[in-house]
Amino acid sequence: RYEKIWLSFGILSLILFLTIIGINAFGQNHTPAGGMMTIDPKKVDQTPPFDHPGVVKLDDNRYQVAIVGMAFGYKPSQIRVPAGKEIIFKVTSADVTHSFTIIHTKVNMMAVPGQINTKxxxxxxxxxxxxxxxxxxxxxxxxxxxxxxVY
Ligand code: CUA
Incomplete structure (x- = not known):
């Protein structure tokens, strides 16, 4: 009889455990308060805009640059953008935490696996x-x- 009780207890714990994992996984897909975007670090090369890293013209005044940091470089390795236009940098990492720091500017972002940081x-x-x-x-x-x- 005791075995049965322990077995049920074990199964209940397992169900509870799986439910918690499920809730966490579900939560990962939402944008938490503060606007931080998340991304599956294993699917960076399949997730827009990082499936095509580089410069995209959004409109006459704005350009977006998607950058993937990885050991030990950036994708793309060549970036050309115009002066006098708003450049929106979106950065993530394909492996460990890096930074994306443009010297002599205010652009100094962490490139974190699982996160998309924007500046x-x-x-x-x-x-x-x-x-x-x-x-x-x-x-x-x-x-x-x-x-x-910058041209
Ligand atoms: Cu990447 Cu240090």
């Missing part, structure tokens, strides 16, 4: 700007950099 910036002057990873991400961290060309 809007307007470059006033054409030129080349250095992009660095400021977040230690492994043995190649100090080589993780690229350039953005």
């Amino acid at each position: 809007s910036y307007t470059f006033q002057k054409p030129g080349k700007y250095l992009i660095l990873c400021n977040e230690y991400c492994g043995s190649g961290h100090q080589f993780m950099q690229t350039e953005i060309e």
Whole structure:
């Protein structure tokens, strides 16, 4: 008789456990308060806009740039955007936490697996700007950099 009780208890616990996992999984698909967007880090290359990383013109005044950080670089490696237009950077990571930091600008974002971080910036002057990873991400961290060309 005791075995039966323990067995039921075990099954109940299992059901409870699975329900909690289910609720958590469901919660992952919602945008939490604060506007942070989530993404499945294993499906970054299948999830818009990161399935086609790079620059997209939204309208005459706005451009969107989707960037994927990964050890130890950025996708795409070449970025060209116009000066004097609003550039909306959307950043995520395909592996560990990196940063997307454009030197001498206010753009300094974490690139976090499972998250999409957004920052809007307007470059006033054409030129080349250095992009660095400021977040230690492994043995190649100090080589993780690229350039953005503003025309
Ligand atoms: Cu990526 Cu440090």
